[in-house]
Amino acid sequence: MLICSDALLEYTEQVNKLGKTLFELLSEALGLKPSYLTELECDQGQILICHYYPPCPQPELAIGTSRHSDAGFLTVLLQDEVGGLQIFNEDRWVDVTPTPGAFIVNIGDLLQLISNDGFRSVEHRVLAKNAAPRVSIAFFFSTHFHPASTRMYGPIKELLSEENKPLYRETLVRDYMKHYFSIGLDAKTAISDFRL
Ligand SMILES: O=C(O)CCC(=O)C(=O)O
Numbered sequence: 001m002l003i004c005s006d007a008l009l010e011y012t013e014q015v016n017k018l019g020k021t022l023f024e025l026l027s028e029a030l031g032l033k034p035s036y037l038t039e040l041e042c043d044q045g046q047i048l049i050c051h052y053y054p055p056c057p058q059p060e061l062a063i064g065t066s067r068h069s070d071a072g073f074l075t076v077l078l079q080d081e082v083g084g085l086q087i088f089n090e091d092r093w094v095d096v097t098p099t100p101g102a103f104i105v106n107i108g109d110l111l112q113l114i115s116n117d118g119f120r121s122v123e124h125r126v127l128a129k130n131a132a133p134r135v136s137i138a139f140f141f142s143t144h145f146h147p148a149s150t151r152m153y154g155p156i157k158e159l160l161s162e163e164n165k166p167l168y169r170e171t172l173v174r175d176y177m178k179h180y181f182s183i184g185l186d187a188k189t190a191i192s193d194f195r196l
């Protein structure tokens, strides 16, 4: 890891910039001013996780990463050419075919919660493969590790009306994370427990 630390720092800086732009576009898509989500500090916590999946001799008996949705606000994911990532859409698993140079951007549970279902977090998993080792780099925007944060996150007030009532209760990021990790990876159970 020391060998590529400069590359990872540079990568972090660039994905951070990309994240800011994405949060601006997502704010606008919700009909809010571009700086809305960054003012809410959705881009403030960043966690970079590098995954290594060794080749699996019996992939039909194993799973690379179990079914889950990401807990934070947004994930920028880089996968290599091996494949195996799938998203759950309309009751079936769909392969996310690797595209060289492309990122996969996943909406996380907390963005679903504050957008009051305007955006939906996506369930995904990674199948085990026996062809070759697989590497992916996940960059999570979430304040998991800002335990002192006292900001409460709930459905954005500007998005609510008589017809669009709040669907979730407010939460601290750390309380959401505690619940998410206490139940483990398994479908989208964590966010449903915050539904009113
Ligand atoms: O390895 C991948 O492509 C996905 C990993 C993942 O879903 C995660 O880290 O949350």
Ligand SMILES: [Fe+2]
Pocket (backbone or CB within 6 Å): 068, 069, 070, 124
């Ligand atoms: Fe994930």
